[in-house]
Amino acid sequence: MRSIDHRLMEESSSPSSHYFSIFTNYPLFSAVLAFTIAQFIKFFTTWYKEKRWDLKRLVGSGGMPSSHSATVTALAMAVGLQEGFGGSLFAMAFILTSIVMYDATGVRLHAGRQAEVLNQIVYELPSEHPLAESRPLRELLGHTPPQVIVGGILGTATAVVGYLVTLTAK
16 A cells, blocks of 8 residues: 555656656666676677687677676665665565576576587588578577676676765765
């Protein structure tokens, strides 16, 4: 049940202020920023390791650091810092973070490894085989535990720095 104060705030705020409030949503901003930073790190580390620019790294999954882990960790930390770590919002964000990070090192990592094996099998098929010309499966799907941990550290740092910035801006 909503409190009277909450209903009064909804009635007094104009519809246009709701549209602009997305730009001041600290948890959302932290999550998107952490994702963006992680993707740019992947883009530059690919260039450093392979000496080529790969624009797919700006949006692709897999690699160091885990952008999925960075995103959900930043979201959970920002919710915890803003709303408190004892509330149900943080609990939901924490559970979401745990599931995403577990999935990145579990199911998605192993699906990528299976794709590697299947691609090798198809590559070795004779040219007359109907599957010989099939498009290769994506192999870079999941993350190793260090990639997930670094993504989590990046997300935590992004949320904490964002929180400190919002404190100094007030």
